[in-house]
Amino acid sequence: MTDAVLLETRGAVRIVTLNRPDRLNALNADLHAGLSAAFDAIAADDAIRAVLLTGAGRGFCAGADLGQGIGASTDLGESLDKQYNPLVRKMRALPKPIVSAVNGVAAGAGVNIALAGDIIIAARSASFTQAFIRIGLVPDAGGSYFLPRLVGDAKARALAMLGETISAEQAEALGMLYRVYDDVDFATEALTLATNLAAKPTQALAAIKNAFNASSGNSLDTQLNLERDLQRQMGRTPDFAEGVKAFLEKRPAQFTGRAA
Ligand code: T3D
Secondary structure (H helix, E strand, O other): OOOOEEEEEEOOEEEEEEOOHHHOOOEOHHHHHHHHHHHHHHHHOOOOOEEEEEEOOOEEEOOEOOOOOOOOOOOHHHHHHHHHHHHHHHHHHOOOOEEEEEOOEEEOHHHHHHHOOOEEEEEOOOEEEOHHHHHOOOOOOOHHHHHHHHHOHHHHHHHHHHOOEEEHHHHHHHOOOOEEEOHHHHHHHHHHHHHHHHOOOHHHHHHHHHHHHHHOOOOHHHHHHHHHHHHHHHOOOHHHHHHHHHHHOOOOOOOOOOOO
């Protein structure tokens, strides 16, 4: 593990910080390896019930590191196969919520990795650009999947084809984000949000991820069946029993996140 990714645990929250601030946290091999290991460790650790993904310095992530010899002789498909696609799949499959806290500029794959999280928030000074077109590439890291689903086809095509930079407030208005916070409050609000998620019924959060991940490819019938199956599983969790008991006893529920 290198220091390209910083890990910190606060209660049941694992804070994962992209840490190449002098390159605006552009993604190189070390950073990819650090993220991959971080998400594997989070998946295996029952004590971690939510993730906060953010960047060190003034950037969230400037996408692929363009300063490391990347060029016409590089097989970009291979790096997607080996690095970006496994990362996006890991984030989407993680049975725990990920808060993408976009603290500053996000460009290229840096935007789309944020969008692979579950709840995306941004500091008011953050900005977003599907920068790929500026260098003759197409959106990757799930951008051509997430973006049209979040903002609609018309806006997504324009963002991808024009490569313009939009502000956090514009991104929120387009539906790319859940919420924008003032810079001064951002770190605190992001941790509060992740801490709130970490106290919720983790199995149900994982099931929500599962349902929403499947939703865009499913018919209504298939989705109704998936909801039935997931609800059946949730009905057997200790957190469901606790939630109902706490409701009837008129007290706050104490969820453990355990499967059984
Ligand atoms: O195989 C594969 O990996 C394919 C995958 C591709 C996925 C992609 O993400 S492609 C898109 C790659 N990203 C970009 O094209 C964005 C490039 N960066 C920018 O356009 C700008 O830096 C930003 C809009 C992000 C921010 O602009 P600004 O003015 O706020 O900052 P800056 O001065 O441009 O950047 C600050 C430093 O970070 C600067 O270094 P210096 O001059 O201080 O030594 C700059 O070179 C460096 N930096 C920024 N982005 C990258 C980077 N260094 C390497 N790679 C970067 N992507």
